[in-house]
Each structure stands twice: as C-alpha cells, then as structure tokens.
Amino acid sequence: MNAGALIAGLLVSLTAAGAKPAPAKSPSISGVVAFRGAPPATAMIDRSSDPACGANAPDEKVQVKGGRLANVLVRVVGAPKPSQPPASPVIIDQTGCMYRPRVSGALDGQKILVRNADGTLHNVHAWLGKKSGAGKPLTAFNKAQTPGSPPISESFNAADGVLSVQCDIHPWMQAWVVPVESSFFAVTGPDGTFAIGGLPPGTYKLVAWHESLGTQEQQVKVPAHGGATVTFTYPDAAARTSH
Secondary structure, three states: OOHHHHHHHHHHHHHHHHOOOOOOOOOOEEEEEEEEOOOOOOOEEOOOOOHHHOOOEEOOOOOEEOOEEOOOEEEEEOOOOOOOOOOOOEEEEEEOOEEEOOEEEEOOOOEEEEEEOOOOOEEEEEEEOOOOOOOOOEEEEEEEEOOOOOOEEEEOOHHHOOEEEEEOOOOOOEEEEEEOOOOOEEEOOOOOEEEEOOOOOEEEEEEEEEOOOEEEEEEEEEOOOOOEEEEEEEEOHHHHHOO
16 A cells, blocks of 8 residues: 555545534523422223224323423523424324324424324324313315325414314314414423424523413523523313412
C-alpha cells in the first residue's frame, strides 16, 4: 500500500471512530398528570354482542394508575406554528372493537385515517361535540367500513373543535381528536407522564384536556438550557363537586 492510500485509510478509520450518535436532547417540557383522591371504579364493557370483538374489556374513560391519569392531551399555546399541515395523517385503528389511540391531536387541515383491522363491520360516526352533551351535535362524517376495506380519509377542521369518533354498531367504541395549534403536544400514557421536545426558550401556556374531567391551564418557562417540569392535578368527583 502506498503512502497516500495508507493516509486515506487512516482518515476513514478516524472518521468512523468519531462518528458517534449525537446524545439525545432532554425534553423542553416534561411532566405528570396526577389524579387526586380515589379513582372511580372501572366498569367492564360487555362486547358479547359481536363475537369478533373478543372478551369484555375495561372502560377507558378515566384511566388512573398509581395516582396518575392517562389519555390527557397537553398542548403548548404560543409555540411556532407550521406553514402548512403535516403530510403525515393522524391514524386511528379499530382493533378488537376499540379505537386506538383513544386520544389524538390534529392540526388544521391534517388528514385523519381510520383503519379497520377487525373481522367485522364498523360504522365510523364522527361528531362535532359529545353525542350525549347539551345541544344537538353535528355529524362531521358517517361511513360504514367493512373488514379489509381501505381506510376512511377525512380532513380535520380545527375551527370545528374537538371531534368525537364513535361506532354506531358498537356503541362503546370511543375516540377523540383534539385541535392543536402546532406539533408541540403530547398525550399521557398509562403512567400519566408526557414529554414535549424541540421548543425554543420562552414562556408558554400549557393546556391539558381530558374527555370527561375538562381542561386545566398553567404557564411554563422553558429555559435556554435544560428543560421545565410541570404537574397537572385533576381532583376526584367529590373534590370537584365540593367547590
């Protein structure tokens, strides 16, 4: 090997040795959504009306584990907004006659895809407002979906507010699509935690949304270095009715 080839080989080796993955950045905001008091008893959903749906399953309306609340969407207000909606859609799957995920966030104009992985017919009925709430909710779309059929594709209009997705055939099925201003949002997992990354330093308003427990707000300051830690606390039913 000549001198030039030897030097080139050494440079390649040194470059490869130094090509380590960049360290993961800490989230701009991380936090917990807590639940104060005794969690409500978990009701079981009777799915025996359709053998394709499987065994009974727990109601997921209020999921509390270890004093922490799942399925809470936390969004940042005042964060940089995209110039156009994301190309990637919000995907809602129908699996075991349940919607997954239960709670999603969508930007104005973003596509929503509803897929059917079940071996049974579903009728996807999306409402603007709660079906059982005050006033008459409006239908956003209402489409039957046979097993193996293509996904239902719809555009999301944030000005319409929260979208309630239900199945007219399996009435226990429920999903929610919440309007967000930017991609800076997160939904708490089973452990009640959330993390939002990539925010520039500044002071922002955080809004937490839960389907039956309502919304909460607080301000948070994101420093130039490191991140901010936030806790939201939802009271139990007794605490809510006593104030």
